[in-house]
Amino acid sequence: MVTEPNDKMLEALFADARDGTDPSDDLKARVLADAASVQAGLAHAAQSRPVSGGSAGTVDGGGWFAGLVDAMGGWPAVSGVTLAGVTGLVLGFYAPDMIDTLSGGQIWSLSGEVGATPDIGTLWVEAGDV
Amino acid sequence: MSGEVPELDALEDGALMVLFANGDRGAARVLTGRLLPRALNHAARVLGDRAEAEDVAQEAMMRLWKAARDWRQDGAAAPATWLYRVVANLCVDRLRRRGRSEPLDDPDMAADAAPGVEARMVHADRIAALDRALADLPERQRQAVVLRHIEGLSNPEIAMVLDLGVEAVESLTARGKRALARALAGQKEALGYGD
Numbered sequence: 251m252v253t254e255p256n257d258k259m260l261e262a263l264f265a266d267a268r269d270g271t272d273p274s275d276d277l278k279a280r281v282l283a284d285a286a287s288v289q290a291g292l293a294h295a296a297q298s299r300p301v302s303g304g305s306a307g308t309v310d311g312g313g314w315f316a317g318l319v320d321a322m323g324g325w326p327a328v329s330g331v332t333l334a335g336v337t338g339l340v341l342g343f344y345a346p347d348m349i350d351t352l353s354g355g356q357i358w359s360l361s362g363e364v365g366a367t368p369d370i371g372t373l374w375v376e377a378g379d380v
Numbered sequence: 381m382s383g384e385v386p387e388l389d390a391l392e393d394g395a396l397m398v399l400f401a402n403g404d405r406g407a408a409r410v411l412t413g414r415l416l417p418r419a420l421n422h423a424a425r426v427l428g429d430r431a432e433a434e435d436v437a438q439e440a441m442m443r444l445w446k447a448a449r450d451w452r453q454d455g456a457a458a459p460a461t462w463l464y465r466v467v468a469n470l471c472v473d474r475l476r477r478r479g480r481s482e483p484l485d486d487p488d489m490a491a492d493a494a495p496g497v498e499a500r501m502v503h504a505d506r507i508a509a510l511d512r513a514l515a516d517l518p519e520r521q522r523q524a525v526v527l528r529h530i531e532g533l534s535n536p537e538i539a540m541v542l543d544l545g546v547e548a549v550e551s552l553t554a555r556g557k558r559a560l561a562r563a564l565a566g567q568k569e570a571l572g573y574g575d
């Protein structure tokens with residue numbers, strides 16, 4: 251059975267232990283050096299990738315367009331989508347007949363035999379004649 | 381920490397974590413001043429080895445810095461509680477790696493802060509005796525006793541640190557304290573508690 255005097259001794263020992271361990275200057279310096287290196291890494295990450303996860307305590311930046319790019323899978327994905335769009339546009343301008351052939355005449359027929367871009371084709375022929 | 385900007389000293393640890401993530405070096409110094417001694421003390425009492433305790437405290441602080449970027453000021457755990465949890469886990473890893481921890485006699489651990497030679501020796505003897513008795517406790521009891529009676533955490537805080545229920549913590553600390561009292565009962569005179 252624990253006696254009261256033993257409890258008092260324990261409390262005194264606990265009190266001794268409470269103020270017994272001060273970190274050495276060397277340990278403090280190592281911890282602060284770690285902190286500085288982590289902060290440098292955070293600053294570097296913020297500069298090279300301005301959009302963050304957005305949780306509390308982080309630096310946000312970039313805006314809606316950067317968010318859209320991230321949502322699409324980053325710049326490589328955006329490049330692919332852009333290339334496909336431009337290719338389609340060029341084909342539409344320079345070889346509308348190919349589109350007609352590839353689509354089996356569906357695009358022409360949907361536009362009532364007039365063609366999706368009849369006026370542009372006409373301009374092209376006129377420019378070639380001049 | 382003395383000498384710091386008063387505005388930083390007045391801030392809570394969670395707010396300092398946010399400032400730290402935004403590059404404030406003063407926040408790192410204030411957090412180090414507040415939390416490093418607690419991490420070191422906890423590790424020192426649980427491990428009974430100064431060098432290992434310093435390694436654990438440094439590693440725990442490193443994890444705290446790395447967690448700052450995603451720290452939520454409105455999160456459930458305070459930085460100190462979070463840090464105690466990391467220290468507790470790191471200590472468990474070390475204890476399991478070296479097997480059953482042997483009581484370690486390391487008078488230097490206590491010697492740094494004590495004033496005179498005689499007082500330093502008495503202090504060192506007491507701390508060494510406490511460490512030996514703590515080392516004989518099961519690991520969970522030891523962690524709970526250190527957190528409750530030396531670090532001064534509340535039972536709910538210890539429950540968060542050790543991932544236990546509050547009732548389990550109460551039981552651990554009570555049993556641990558009784559075991560310590562039994563282990564130290566015969567050393568009262570030797571440790572200078574005779575009067």
